[in-house]
Amino acid sequence: MNDSRALPLLVTMGDPCGIGPEIIVMAWARGALGRAVVCGDAQVMRRALAAAGLQRPVACIDSPVDVAMVPDNALPVWQPPGLPVGSHLLPWGQVAASAGAAAACCIEAAVGEVMAGRASAIVTAPIHKEALAAAGVSFPGHTEMLQALAARHAGQAEPPPVRMMLANDELRVVLVTIHVSLRRAIELLDLPGIVQTLRITHAAVQRFGIARPRIAVAGLNPHAGEGGLFGDEEQRIIGPAIAAARAEGIDATGPYAPDTVFMRARDAQGHPGEFDVVVAMTHDHGLIPVKYLGVEQGVNVTLGLPFVRTSPDHGTAFDLAGRGRADPASLVTAVRMARRLSGG
Structure with missing residues (x-):
């Protein structure tokens, strides 16, 4: 088995019309990426360097493992096979099909490398x-x-x-459902899915060095259903799922009122959190509290994959693209977390 500490970390460039390439070069110029390799278009990265006011060379490599041969002052870029050409000519801040194709090509190539044991982890712009x-x-x-x-x-x-999972220094939140409508999310909630979420969460937080994670489970309805007055999901599926997880030795408690559980879990100066992570039933229930604390420090972690993947807690920010004003802080945190979780 390859030693993950000797393998490069891959950073996919994201949408070439957004801020992804800029925050990558900014983070790299500050020394925050170490010997990570950009999986992307060299011309796009040159354009990003120019937009950020950085006069640094780009070194194209044939394989991510060749990063050791790249001088410290050059940005290492691996252009995956099949990458669409001309992305650097696309206007900043606009939706383009070819930009989407380029971003998808980089993601697919990065997964191939990490699954083949030639990369330690993936950070996605x-x-x-x-x-x-x-x-x-x-x-x-x-x-x-x-x-x-x-x-x-x-x-x-x-x-x-x-x-x-969305995480920052004060709060970790794992979602049972993600990118579906709210109506569909409620329809998808069931006991096996919640139990599975608790298992995945328990194992993942243990990788953070917490031997017995304290998992708070947020309810779905106001006041966690108020004993069935405002909905029965807590009594019918969420509560039984918690009981099933506890029978497996998982320290899950709840369901708690979703309007207060995040405050109880927040681990801040002078306010030690009661829980190590919160499991929320729907996308916005869980992500609004984390993002309110500051997207610049939030990191998205995909739990359950056979490899480590993290990403910044923000989007393409088309309104900022090409201006050199984007903040790379969340990307820097995502890289740091990916290295921590992969042992690299």
Whole structure:
């Protein structure tokens, strides 16, 4: 087995019309990427360097493992096979099908490298869902695409069960459902899915060095249903799922009122958190509290994949693209977390 500490970390460039390439070069210029390799278009990265006011060379390499031969003052870029040409000519801040195709190509290539044991982990810069759709990519976002690619490379008929975790220094939140409508999310909630989320969460937080994670489970309805007055999901599926997880030795408690549980879990100066992680039933229930604390420090971690993947907690920010004003802080945190989780 390859030593992950000796393998390069891959950073996919994201949508070439967004801020992804800029925050990558900014983070790299500050020394925050170390010997990570950019999986992307060399010309796009040159344009990003210029936009950020950085006069640094780009070194194109034939394989990510060749990063050791790149001088410290050059940005190492691996252009994957099949990468669409001309992305650097696309206007900043606009949806383009070819940009979506380029972003998808980089993601697919990065997964191939990490699954083949030639990379330690993947950090993904932001993609644009409309651009992906325009390119004919059938996945609504990174998470679903990575899930399918992992199954394909592993030769599995079914994709591995995954969950999205958003984390910063004060709060960790894992979601049971993600990119579906709210109505559909409620329809999808069931006891097996919640138990599976608790299992995945328990194992993942243990990788953070917490031997027995304290998992708070947020309810779905106001006041966690108020004993069935405002909905029965807590009594019918969420409560029984918690009981089933506890029978397996998982320290899960709840369901708690979703309007207060995040405050209780927040681990801040002078306010030690009561819990190590919160499991929320729906996308916005869970992500609004984390993002309110500051997207610049938030990191998206995909739990359940056969490799480590993290990403910044923000989108393509088309309104900032090409101006050299984007903040790379979340990307820097994502790289740091990927290295921590992969041992690299």
